[in-house]
Amino acid sequence: MASDTAPINNSADFVSVIIPAYNAASYIKETIESVFSQTYRHFEVIVVNDGSPDTIILEKVLQPYLESIVYLTQENRGLSGARNTGLRAAKGNLISLLDADDIWLPDYLGQQVAFLRDNPERDLVYCNAEFFGEGITPGQFYMNACPSEGEADAAAIISKRCTVFVSVTARKEALQSIGFDESLRSCEDLDCWLRFAAAGYRIGYQRKVLARYRRHAASLSANAERMLGFNIQVMTNALSLFPAQSNEADLIHEAIEKRKAELDIVKGKKALKSREIEAAKAHFQNANLHYHSAKNWWLLQALNVAPVLVVWLFRMRSMVSIKHRQNNG
Template sequence: MNKVSVIMPCYNDGEYIEEAISSVFSQTYKNVELIIIDDGSDNEQTLDVLGRITGPNIKIVKTNRARPAGARNAGIAKATGKYILPLDADDKIEPDYIEKAVRVLENDESIGVVYCYAELFGERSGKWDLPDYSLDKMLLDNIVFVTALFHREDWEKVGGFNTRMQHGMEDYDFWLSIIEIGKGVYQIPEVLFHYRIKPSSRTTEFLTNSGIVKETYQNIYRQHPQLYEKYKDQYALVLRDALIDQLFINKTLQEGILILERIKRIPVLKSIVKKFIMK
């Protein structure tokens, strides 16, 4: 049974980390080590919790605000497992996730990344509405969350997570790097991962600045010239389809706004619309 190293960066997540750890050691797959990376936490609760964590299959690595990419790289550098599974300190996994993901990797050498369906919890709940995996969709945007199983040797081949990406999306860049070396991606059609939604996070902040979003995606494109050259025709068609979809969405929104403005001009309906909007 090959070892799996779970890599858990933690920055002031003492409120949640014990739940994440519990999900790791509740796995049906038993050959698991947990590497926690304390990335410069300065919250008392977090420091207290981290100070109490011990166990024969637990290592704690300290970094100084290396951010998620750097913290994951530091943890993987200390890992002894054949397979790697990143898991953020505020998320959790189902008990059979690792067992099912390892089985996929060991039954098909062409697969480099295994992930699953996911659910949200915390500030919002319900199924995470990500599309099913396809290369077409992956060329356009990231549809694979970071809590996916991969080979440690592939991490070495591609040079790890890119620490130069200041605004996130280092997981997208990493998956594209693995695809670029000829490995496939497999999605287990079951909910085995739970992603916590918090009031504020790096992701929500990233999505509020269109300039940063554009710059980040441009950098990702430039960092994978061979991949996008190989699939240039496919990528062009996917981009065209996405543009057409956006045009139709905008048209529908504009038509809805016009209808709403017309309704507002009718005195009887104006008060109804006002009450509805205020709810």
């Protein structure tokens, strides 16, 4: 259902806002309020309950909005499945994706719609965002941590020269033609942007801070091992999108090797925490094949000479880190 004050004379700029909901009852009210506080009023809101275990509480939170939103339910299919369901139900010519724990600033829609109007050669636009939530110091911004420089083409996305912020606004026809891979339970957005760019669609961005990006322990992005595993899968799948001798293929191979090394670091730390010395050494040795890091080399020497001390120091450091996050959460 469109906003009450939506104009009826510009259907080309009607926006379908898609909000997947899974264990989001604690946050979604603030998210929805940020949409209904937009200065741009020509939109509909589609909330997709993705088989959420908190459905009873979620629907109580959504009750005041049910006459103003499209509310859909389905068995759990992950973010990809929820977004695809929203895409199929969307009436707008433009699509905006919004996670159920993030927040838009009041001019998000106005600025993003204007960008696509003024840049007809672009099919999707993302923006900058401020981080907030557990352990986040105010004033930290997405594009400081994840820069965007130059053309946001496939090569830039693979090499992380451009990192697409997930709260995008896109032309419906383009995004629907690509869709989200429902076999992926993480990094489904990266997979979509790579296929989007490989298909010839063009991605734009603006550096304006138009959203707030919540970080918390329950967010998918908080699980580094899971994220890296799916990232490697996405990059491996992406090899089929480009010629074997292309620059993109070379960059993908480099990215896969780097992600594997990062994953070995994560697994090595996990093994240290569990006092699995030999497993930790194996992971750090694998990582060092890529990084050739002096820090990793010295860590491996220390594990050979004084493994008990290394484990103790690592556990102490982890405890201090956890306490710091709790004090600043």
